[in-house]
Amino acid sequence: MSLAPVIAVVGPSGVGKDSVIRALLDREPGYCRVRRVITRPMGEQGEDFDRVTEAQFHLMASDGAFALHWSAHGLLYGIPASILDRRRAARGVLVNLSRSVLTQAQDVFKDLVVVSLTAAPEVLAQRLRDRGRESTSAQADRLGRAGTPLPDGLRRVITVDNSGPLARTVDQILQQLQGERA
DSSP, X not given: OOOOOEEEEEOSTTSOHHHHHHHHHHHOTTXXXXXXXXXXOTTOOOSSOEEOOHHHHHHHHHTTOEEEEEEETTEEEEEETTXXXXXXXXXXXXXXXXXXXXXXXXXXXXXXXEEEXXXXXXXXXXXXXXXXXXXXXXXXXXXXXXXXOOOTXXXXXXXXXXXXXXXXXXXXXXXXXXXXXX
């Protein structure tokens, strides 16, 4: 039995990763999503995730609960080992990953497709302001990292500009994913 590819949706803060993931799930019933485990403090929201304390996270990591884990921006992130079961049952498994962990993810998952979302700087800035999760200085820091390139050596990358309508972005992603399968 072959495993479904892991489809890593990446991009700068405010690019719309979670909106794109939700829209892809709505359009492609064969896809599923794996929620990240994050040590985000109580009161801080974000995407749909499983919140744990740092102590819980370290215990989970030592117990082998994660297929992949990393730290970024002062938080710990993990992809549950249950992703393997999801890969057996789905056509594709969507995950929100950090750009810095993509090479490791490719080594772990083997069949990795990176969907790299971009958006115009003014669009990113407006989206960060609208979501209101970060201070002005934190928004500036996130915008400063927006141009961080993907690591070298990735085998399958789809780059899509998400500055415009979400439906157009999803159409472009699905066309490219289907083109890869043909």
